[in-house]
Amino acid sequence: MSVEISKLASGLTVVTDNMPHLETAALGVWAGVGGRDEKPNEHGISHLLEHMAFKGTTGRSSREIVEEIEAVGGDLNAGTSTETTSYYARVMKADVPLALDVLSDILANPAFEPDELEREKNVIVQEIGAAQDTPDDVVFEHLNELCYPDQPMGRSLLGTAKTLKSFNRDSLRNYLSTHYRGPDMVVAAAGAVDHDQVVAEAEKRFASFEATAGPKPQAAQFGKGGTKVVHRELEQAHLTLALEGVPQTDLSLFSLQVFTNILGGGMSSRLFQEVREKRGLCYSIYSFHAPYTDTGFFGLYTGTDPADAPEMMEVVVDIMNDSVETLTEAEIARAKAQMKAGLLMALESCSSRAEQLARHVLAYGRPQTVQELVARIDAVSIESTRDAARALLSRSRPAVVALGSGRGLDTAVSFAEGLTRARVKARLH
Secondary structure, eight states: OEEEEEEOTTSOEEEEEEOTTOSEEEEEEEESOOGGGOOGGGTTHHHHHHHHTTSOBSSOOHHHHHHHHHTTTOEEEEEEOSSOEEEEEEEEGGGHHHHHHHHHHHHHSBOOOHHHHHHHHHHHHHHHHHHHTOHHHHHHHHHHHHHSTTSGGGSOTTOOHHHHHHOOHHHHHHHHHHHOOGGGEEEEEEESOOHHHHHHHHHHHSTTSOSSOOOOOOOOOOOOOEEEEEEOOOSSEEEEEEEEOOOTTOTTHHHHHHHHHHHHSSTTSHHIIIIIIITOOOSOEEEEEEEOSSOEEEEEEEEEOGGGHHHHHHHHHHHHHHHHHHOOHHHHHHHHHHHHHHHHHHTTOHHHHHHHHHHHHHHHSSOOOHHHHHHHHHTOOHHHHHHHHHHHHHHSOOEEEEEEOSTHHHHHHHGGGGSOHHHHHHHHO
């Protein structure tokens, strides 16, 4: 694989990876703006802007946008996250210029027709309703609010019916011009692509974007933790727990990811084996770590019968506390193998590869090589994993949210206090 990177006069970065065995290409535009960049009166505008991307430009109708791509067998999509928004396509190699033309058109020349805008706002209101009908979405929404109180990171990406109603075409244009700047954008392509061709097309089609960087979001502040019980008549109790993790550039990131995988990253994980396989307390249980620019979010989720919620949380806390000091070399090796396999498998997909390249540029300023990433995984040891786990459990007070019905939820969340800073600090001395 051959990765090439160029910086345009506008500050926009172009990064490509030619994969000569492929006949198709994945390419897109990744902007370093997302939900955490929104002011209170802009709540949900990043997601609305992404929805409006395919609703027409000054030169193409919404139908023409999709028909042009689908006429050559391609597809278009987009996505909004806490820190990034992406617009991407998958096409045959001959149609890379067409895809870049469409992707640049929807960002440089959006029409924001009032009728289309009102329709799409209504679509998102329906999306908000659907999320409220999904318990595991609801419980994480409450958990984010508890972890990042009074901050953009603690708010739902979807916005609210009230904030959506306030947006108009001027709101969208102002947000676009403020946050979609050359230095904050990456054009990434992988598969059957030619770097010089992509650079030439990008130079021509993205020249109108400002060459100065947009404003930075406020620094994230992980909250004081605590517990919250949300009562709702449901068949299951949905339990979540969060701790402050580490940023993308933290040296302990890979060691923490190994611990996260050992704890709840798959069917061989300690949590899965104990609470599902041995005790039969749940269908699903998992842990994860999401690194951001200046913070990280360690999360754990499970669903169980309300009557079993106290036992479930007690077991979860015991396993987390116990795992810090009882990790084995076999578990470390297994987690590292899973991470390397996931990394290498992603390289076999041009879509995954384009996204990886873009995210690396936004996070680190350059693509990290496969050799670098594998070396960082290989460098993880049992000692570094224990250190990362101890730091995780001592860095913040746990935030715990339970959603469901029954008297057991209050008892369940109270068990989270067993995951205490004092207990872990005692182990450090």
